Amino acid sequence: MANSRASSSESFSRSQFESLLKRRFFYTEAFEVYRTAPNYKGDNRGLYDYGPPGCALLANIVNEWRKHFVIEENMLEVDCTAITPEAVLKASGHVDKFADWMCRDPVKGEYLRADHLVETVLETRLSNSRMAGKDSKGKLERLDDATVGQYEGILAKIDNYDGPELGKLIKDLDIRNPNGNGKVEHPTAFNLMFASTIGPSSASPVYFRPETAQGQFLNFRKLLDYSQGTMPFASACIGKSYRNEISPRSGLLRVREFLLAEIEHFVDPESNKRHDRFDEVSDIKLPFLDKETQLSGRTDISHMSIGKAVDIKLVNNETLGYFLARVYLFLVKLGADPGRFRFRQHLDNEMAHYACDCWDAELLTSYGWIECVGCADRSAYDLTVHSRETGTPLTVREVRATPLEIREWRASLEKKLVGPRFKKDAKMIEFAIGKLDQDTLEGLAKELADKGVITIPTDELANGATSVELSSDICSIEQVTRVENMREYTPNVIEPAFGIGRILYCILEHVYWNRAHDTAREVLSLPILVAPTKVLLVPLSNNASFKPVIKSLATRLRSLGIANNVDSSSASIGRRYARNDELGTPLGITVDFDTLQDGSITLRERDSTAQVRAFEDEIVEAVRNLVGGSETWEEVVRRLPVFMGQSQDD
Numbered sequence: 001m002a003n004s005r006a007s008s009s010e011s012f013s014r015s016q017f018e019s020l021l022k023r024r025f026f027y028t029e030a031f032e033v034y035r036t037a038p039n040y041k042g043d044n045r046g047l048y049d050y051g052p053p054g055c056a057l058l059a060n061i062v063n064e065w066r067k068h069f070v071i072e073e074n075m076l077e078v079d080c081t082a083i084t085p086e087a088v089l090k091a092s093g094h095v096d097k098f099a100d101w102m103c104r105d106p107v108k109g110e111y112l113r114a115d116h117l118v119e120t121v122l123e124t125r126l127s128n129s130r131m132a133g134k135d136s137k138g139k140l141e142r143l144d145d146a147t148v149g150q151y152e153g154i155l156a157k158i159d160n161y162d163g164p165e166l167g168k169l170i171k172d173l174d175i176r177n178p179n180g181n182g183k184v185e186h187p188t189a190f191n192l193m194f195a196s197t198i199g200p201s202s203a204s205p206v207y208f209r210p211e212t213a214q215g216q217f218l219n220f221r222k223l224l225d226y227s228q229g230t231m232p233f234a235s236a237c238i239g240k241s242y243r244n245e246i247s248p249r250s251g252l253l254r255v256r257e258f259l260l261a262e263i264e265h266f267v268d269p270e271s272n273k274r275h276d277r278f279d280e281v282s283d284i285k286l287p288f289l290d291k292e293t294q295l296s297g298r299t300d301i302s303h304m305s306i307g308k309a310v311d312i313k314l315v316n317n318e319t320l321g322y323f324l325a326r327v328y329l330f331l332v333k334l335g336a337d338p339g340r341f342r343f344r345q346h347l348d349n350e351m352a353h354y355a356c357d358c359w360d361a362e363l364l365t366s367y368g369w370i371e372c373v374g375c376a377d378r379s380a381y382d383l384t385v386h387s388r389e390t391g392t393p394l395t396v397r398e399v400r401a402t403p404l405e406i407r408e409w410r411a412s413l414e415k416k417l418v419g420p421r422f423k424k425d426a427k428m429i430e431f432a433i434g435k436l437d438q439d440t441l442e443g444l445a446k447e448l449a450d451k452g453v454i455t456i457p458t459d460e461l462a463n464g465a466t467s468v469e470l471s472s473d474i475c476s477i478e479q480v481t482r483v484e485n486m487r488e489y490t491p492n493v494i495e496p497a498f499g500i501g502r503i504l505y506c507i508l509e510h511v512y513w514n515r516a517h518d519t520a521r522e523v524l525s526l527p528i529l530v531a532p533t534k535v536l537l538v539p540l541s542n543n544a545s546f547k548p549v550i551k552s553l554a555t556r557l558r559s560l561g562i563a564n565n566v567d568s569s570s571a572s573i574g575r576r577y578a579r580n581d582e583l584g585t586p587l588g589i590t591v592d593f594d595t596l597q598d599g600s601i602t603l604r605e606r607d608s609t610a611q612v613r614a615f616e617d618e619i620v621e622a623v624r625n626l627v628g629g630s631e632t633w634e635e636v637v638r639r640l641p642v643f644m645g646q647s648q649d650d
């Protein structure tokens with residue numbers, strides 16, 4: 001049976017699958033030809049180029065992302081630069097904290113990501129132990145039950161360990177570099193950003209952005225104006241992002257340059273993060289792996305509606321829940337298998353420095369569970385730090401229904417004395433005072449009253465100092481009552497972040513299968529929505545009389561915006577179809593001698609290999625409906641005569 005689908009992942013051969021992707025030029029290692037150049041010392045790892053079908057698939061995924069999120073939700077799209085001044089990423093915390101733990105193998109000179117090293121070694125030991133019984137030579141070590149339990153417990157919460165804890169595991173469990181079995185050094189933090197400088201002077205340090213989010217935060221005021229002050233609203237940005245991964249592996253899954261599509265949904269924290277459209281998704285059942293389950297060393301998934309998950313506070317709020325459901329619908333629409341899908345909650349140590357709750361949409365592949373979309377509640381972190389750093393309030397102002405009286409600490413400087421005493425530094429000192437928070441001001445007020453002098457931190461002053469002493473003659477700190485008619489608040493941010501390359505790879509694994517009668521016949525069942533080419537046009541042979549028919553069909557489909565490809569090679573029709581099954585082309589049209597007689601053509605569907613035969617107008621209409629999603633193949637088969645001639649696939 002040509003069309004029965006061997007769907008089980010046990011029959012999956014990664015080498016066969018990856019060889020298809022290479023052969024059909026979905027993507028390739030960048031600068032590959034330089035590998036053979038004498039003296040070439042470049043490191044190409046984690047850098048990939050996409051070929052024609054890969055590019056078309058990528059573009060179709062991005063296009064669908066825009067429709068599903070940006071257009072559906074009226075999001076405000078921006079396109080921000082990748083080159084980012086150091087000050088911005090210092091304020092956001094990336095310069096100090098955007099790091100992974102790394103171990104060096106001093107003998108091989110290799111650098112390994114510490115958590116991945118522990119994971120790989122423990123998984124190998126567990127798998128060897130499972131195989132030990134079948135190993136006739138007795139080379140594989142069988143682990144006792146307690147050790148198996150210990151390893152499984154560690155793996156279930158591997159993302160929760162920090163550097164010192166990973167170092168302890170490596171030492172206690174004698175974990176070594178699998179490549180050569182050498183001992184590795186203690187983990188150190190490695191910042192993942194690529195650094196550079198701007199202009200010939202090299203005086204302005206910059207980084208290549210590791211995420212698109214910061215550009216969106218810095219444009220917050222303009223976006224708020226653009227949305228006429230209406231809250232909540234969301235911005236979106238798609239662009240290349242850069243991470244200097246310690247040891248890129250697993251093809252497209254961990255690369256150093258990748259396309260990231262991010263949404264920043266700005267919401268009033270006092271609204272309980274409600275979402276207007278939550279009821280549209282609340283019944284959708286999602287697969288969850290929560291924090292507690294992982295901490296207890298288990299990985300079982302519980303299914304429940306997102307409505308219930310928010311009700312019982314498993315998911316923190318409606319807005320986060322709304323996006324989880326929308327992300328699920330999006331990935332399934334692209335071809336993700338719901339049976340290999342889970343939302344995994346971040347463990348406390350794993351959470352990025354800016355996040356307060358985080359769920360990853362993960363897809364199961366031959367590489368294990370892969371995070372494709374990170375959904376984080378970033379609270380008010382980023383807008384607050386950038387406001388503080390720039391003195392520009394990245395806030396929302398709204399008229400209050402009832403004015404509010406607030407008691408607060410306020411510091412003021414004696415203007416007449418500040419200028420003459422501090423000269424050029426005066427502005428910097430005023431700025432430093434403005435940055436002090438209420439708790440600090442309260443403490444300083446007491447100190448000023450007790451000692452008559454306080455010291456406050458500043459940026460570097462003319463004399464090189466980074467703090468200044470202020471005496472009570474020049475500085476006063478007192479409690480005042482302020483009446484607020486306007487409410488000013490910093491919005492919270494819910495952020496779904498989509499790694500487009502990872503999604504592309506995982507979807508390809510999920511839609512890949514081999515025809516049961518011949519495992520060499522490989523198929524990519526990409527949904528028509530994202531398939532690189534929608535229709536293959538095949539003349540029966542290279543007889544010249546077919547050419548005008550094919551040409552006019554191609555033009556007709558193109559004018560409908562339907563991507564098509566002509567294969568007039570001398571290979572048999574079956575071979576030409578097989579080639580296009582590998583490219584995921586969902587439909588094929590054959591033109592033969594009967595076409596020249598009666599104008600009928602054959603339409604073939606990729607997955608079932610079933611065919612219908614009808615006049616050109618009817619077939620073109622069916623193709624248009626299938627591509628536009630208004631008709632399914634089953635409906636077409638019910639409506640048009642099924643072609644009973646010999647299947648070209650046999």
Ligand SMILES: Nc1ncnc2c1ncn2[C@@H]1O[C@H](COP(=O)(O)OP(=O)(O)OP(=O)(O)O)[C@@H](O)[C@H]1O
Nearest residue numbers: 243245253254255258371372373374497498499502
């Ligand atoms: N090195 C990478 N290569 C490809 N895609 C990536 C890479 N790093 C992150 N992504 C993608 O960007 C999305 C958002 O990034 P995020 O910062 O949440 O990832 P992360 O938690 O750092 O990923 P990981 O834990 O796998 O390193 C991820 O869900 C993933 O799809």
